[in-house]
Amino acid sequence: MPDHHHRNLPQLLGEARRWFEEGLHAAMEADGATPVSPTQSHLFSVLDEQGATVAELARRMGVTRQTAHQAVQGLVAAGLLDRTPDPASARQLLIRRTPRGNRAHDQAQRVLRTLEQHLAARIGPDAATALRTALELPWGPPPGPPEAHGETTD
Amino acid sequence: MPDHHHRNLPQLLGEARRWFEEGLHAAMEADGATPVSPTQSHLFSVLDEQGATVAELARRMGVTRQTAHQAVQGLVAAGLLDRTPDPASARQLLIRRTPRGNRAHDQAQRVLRTLEQHLAARIGPDAATALRTALELPWGPPPGPPEAHGETTD
DNA sequence: CCAATGTCAGCATAACTGACATCA
DNA sequence: CTGATGTCAGTTGTGCTGACATTG
Secondary structure, eight states: OOOSOOOOHHHHHHHHHHHHHHHHHHHHHHTTOOOOOHHHHHHHHTOOTTOBOHHHHHHHHTSOHHHHHHHHHHHHHTTSEEEEEOSSOTTOEEEEEOHHHHHHHHHHHHHHHHHHHHHHHHHOHHHHHHHHHHHHSOOOSOSSSOOOSOSOOO | OOOOOOOOHHHHHHHHHHHHHHHHHHHHHHTTOOOOOHHHHHHHHTOOTTOBOHHHHHHHHTSOHHHHHHHHHHHHHTTSEEEEEOSSOTTOEEEEEOHHHHHHHHHHHHHHHHHHHHHHHHHOHHHHHHHHHHHHSOOOSOSSSOOOSOSOOO
16 A cells, blocks of 8 residues: 655654664663763764774764864763873874773663664564664765765865 | 674664755755755644644644744745634634645655655665665654653653 | 864854743 | 643754964
8 A cells, every 4th residue: 555645754764863862861861871962972973992083083973173072072071081192193182982981882882782672672673674774775975966076075 | 994883773864864854955955946944844744734733733843832933934934834813713823835835845755755766776675665664663662761651750 | 385183262053941922 | 710822032052164273
């Protein structure tokens, strides 16, 4: 039955994301963890073990340096991140997780994994797996604007 | 950058949503349509033919009346929405689409459908269908907080 | 001097809460 | 009076652009 009224995919995606973020936030809060904003959460997720500079984090997040900088500030103030001079360049500061930051990160990852399992229990393992699979495939650039290769054409 | 098999699901969902919204925005802009914000887009998508009150729209969007009100204001100013007194209640204003609003809505729906087809071409029809299917299933409330029935329990 | 980086400052937007008048 | 509605106002958070000093 191909019903005419498909709900918007972007809307569905937004709801799904909210489902996870609400669950994550609730679980973290219930665990007494330091509250983090979605932005900080995002920054955290693009930070690996070896650390990175603010500019690099900004590139990974797809936001400006200033935005990343601000998020870093909050996380540093919260004691989850650490700013140390980069041995390679005196002008660069290396952003790394503090021990507390590592704990928070691990916990968040655990919660997310649990959430995903709960989801599988709700909608079925096949659907959950298919969801992740579809999301992980390379979608390429959105069609329409012939944006061939450049990104910052300013 | 090896491994890291599992990217965050919320992050993937956010990227996917952005993919659609960028494509939609670009297509609408290329067509010379009135520019609409994501919020306005969202409001538009929960507005049906028979119209609705601001409070009702707010409920559907999951935001406050004030937020919906503000979005409506912008859309009315843009000439896409119309505020008419509700025949049922003098205190209610019925929000409906103007002819121009209808055109914009139809166009957006068309673009979204096209985008979805493009996606299917990129990641395969099966994956695209599975994505929509998984998203349309009832996920229920996010687990963790035993939020059985109440909503604001504070 | 040039490019990249980190940072400060201001601005725009979008969500929220608070408050209030109106009407069923 | 109570409850729902529409609306005005203020506040917060988040992202942006602009500007600037520092460093390689």
